[in-house]
Amino acid sequence: MPALKGPPGSSGAARHSGSSGSSGASGEGQTKSERTRERLLHAAAVTLSRLGYAGMRLVDVGEEAGVQAPAIYYYWPSREQLIEEVVTVGTVRLREYVAAALAAAPPGTPALDRLDIAIDAHLRQLMSESAFAHAVIRNISQLPAAIRSRQIVEERKYAEIWRGLFAEAVASGELRSGLDPDLAQPLIIGILNWAAEWWSPKRSSIDAVVATAQSIVRHGVAAPGSFS
Amino acid sequence: MPALKGPPGSSGAARHSGSSGSSGASGEGQTKSERTRERLLHAAAVTLSRLGYAGMRLVDVGEEAGVQAPAIYYYWPSREQLIEEVVTVGTVRLREYVAAALAAAPPGTPALDRLDIAIDAHLRQLMSESAFAHAVIRNISQLPAAIRSRQIVEERKYAEIWRGLFAEAVASGELRSGLDPDLAQPLIIGILNWAAEWWSPKRSSIDAVVATAQSIVRHGVAAPGSFS
DNA sequence: GTTATCTTTTAACCGCTATTAGAAGATTGT
C-alpha cells in the first residue's frame, strides 16, 4: 500500500479543466508538474484511441509525452486508473461541450435547430477538440466492467441530453410521425460517432461534414412542415 | 520453419463457406477437423469483437470453442494469421451478402429502393448473421498494418458498391441536390455500423431498426420528388 | 489388432510489459 507520498492531485478519479474556450493554448498559470500530468493524460488519450484498451502500453504513453513509463506512477496508482480518468474526462467534456452549446441558444429555439447545434458540437468535439472523446467511443465496448461501470454514469447523463432533444421534437410536432424516437436517437448518434472512424482533414473540411450531417439528419427526422 | 506436417487447408489466408442461406445449421458433409476449424474461427470472431485486437487471448478463443489454446496452432501458424482470416472473411461475407441482395432486385429498381435493400442487408448481417462483420467494424482502426493492408483490399471492393449506389442516385436525380455523395455515403454507413454498438435484441426487434434506418436515410438523402 | 496418420493435450520456454525500489536530478526556500 504505497500511500505515503502524495502526488499533487490524487483524489478519487475524475479531473477536468474548465471547458476550453475556443482556441488552443491550454494551461497558463500551471506548475510544471501539473502540465506534465496533463501532457500524460493527453498522451494516454491519443494512445488509447490508436491502440485500444488492451493495446495501450505505458511505454507508448510515456514516449508520446516525452517521459519514461514509470514516471506515470507518480501521478496515477495504476494503468487502470489512468485509463479510467481518460474515459471519464472524455465523456464529461463531450457532455459539457454539447450542453454549453445548447445553453447558449436563445430560449424558444425550435427543437430541430437545437438538434443542429448538438450535432455541430458533438462532431467538432470528436473530430478536432479532443482525443479524449475519440478514445471513449472507440473503446467503450471493450472496457473492463470496473472501468465501464463508472464511465457509464457520465454517459447516461449525456444520453439524457439527446433523449431530451428528441422528446422536445416530438412534443412540438417537429419529429416526423411514425418515427420511434428511441430508435432514431441512437441511429443519429451513429452518424456522428462513426465519423471519427473515417474522417480525416485531408478528405474534407469539418464544416462540410457538419453541414452534411445536419442536412441529412434534419431531412431524415423532420415532420413534413418543419424546415427552417 | 515448421512447414513439415500439413494442416488440412493451409493455403494463403482467406477461406469462407458459401454464403449461408437463411437458417442456421451450417456444415453437413464436413469432416470433424473441418468443423473444429470453423468452430475456432467463429470463436475467434466472437472473442475479437468482445476483447479487441490486442485483448483477444488464444486461451479465450480456445475456451469459446471447447479446445485448449495450442490446438489452434494445428490450423493456423500464428495468432496474427487467425485474426487476419477473421477480418478478411468478415469483410468478404458482408460484401457478398449485400451484393447478393442487390443482385436479387429486379432490373430497373430505383436507386433509393436499392439503397433500402443494401441497408437491410448490411444491418442484418451485422446484427444477427455474423460475429465476423462485427469483429471487423470494431477493430479496423486498431489492426496492425500487416493485417490491415490485406483486409483493406476487400473493404475497398465493398465501399465500391456503396459508392455505386450513390452514383446511381445522383445520376437518376433521386439524391437531393446540394448533398455531397462522398460525404453522405460514409455518414450513412455510420448509422449502420454504429448500430452494432448499441443494439440488443432486448431493446428492439431487428425489423424495427431496419425500418427506422431506412426511413431516416430515405428522407435524409432523397430529392424532394423521389419517394416510393 | 496393429500401424500410420490426424488431432489434441500437457509441460516447458521466452519475451514483453505493468509495477516496484531505490537512486539521481530538479526545484525552492532560507
Place this chain on the structure above:
DNA sequence: ACAATCTTCTAATAGCGGTTAAAAGATAAC
C-alpha cells in the same frame, strides 16, 4: 551554499500469454 521536497530516471521483479516440443488420444486402413 544547503537542506527538504518534488519529480523523474534506471534497474530489478513478476506474471501473463504466445509459441514450441513432445507425448497421448482418436481414427482409419490394412
